[in-house]
Amino acid sequence: MVAIWELLLLVLANHLLRASEAGARPCLRSAMGFDPSYCLSWRVAVEANNVRAWRTVPAQCVRYIEEYMVGGQYCRDLDTVVDQILAYLNGITAAADGLDAWILDVDDTCLSNTLYYKDKHFGGDPFDRMAFKSWALRGTSPAILAVLHLYRKLIERGFKVFLITGRDEEVFCSSTTQNLHAQGFTGYERLIMRSAEFRGAGATAFKSERRKQLVAEGFRIRGNVGDQWSDLLGDCAGDRIFKIPNPMYFVP
């Protein structure tokens, strides 16, 4: 018996030595099917805007992103961002002139498309314009609850909330308005959608132009919240910008 155990230990030691010589980490990768440390780095780089113009989640990270989105960490990250926004909000006051404004993006900021992306491997599949159009026209995207909570605080505190979205006005105006209202986003100042003149323009250019107009109208943009850097960069971005996590897609 002793000889058999000694033999087994020798085989195991030999296997680990060979794996180590090859520079592999067999236990971690084979047990989970992906390398979580690589995927965590990729996600952090995406959130920091260091990885740009990516079309799909890397194949080896699809399961990791799924786990991130539905396993609790995404919700925790959302709560952390909203806690920081609320802390900032506690230090500012809306003036009586009614010109203190906040900008919120719509898709995956106010309304969640995670259910749609579940069928698209959480961003592992390339963007499917027609399928997304059908989804958005249904107007059934649920609210992101942490952001709805923030939204209600902003309205309650007397700020003017402008929802600026890259969705095409002609196609999505009715479904988006209906969806927002059904999910509790009522009482905003304006829903600003992509008009015909901005078709094909990048989100940063379109959103910058709309924010500039608001500033020209006299509004002071106290905060700007979006899940894409293209919501937050450019002109008249606001006193503070807040990035909502989204590792499923990139909007230029």
Ligand SMILES: [Mg+2]
């Ligand atoms: Mg968005």
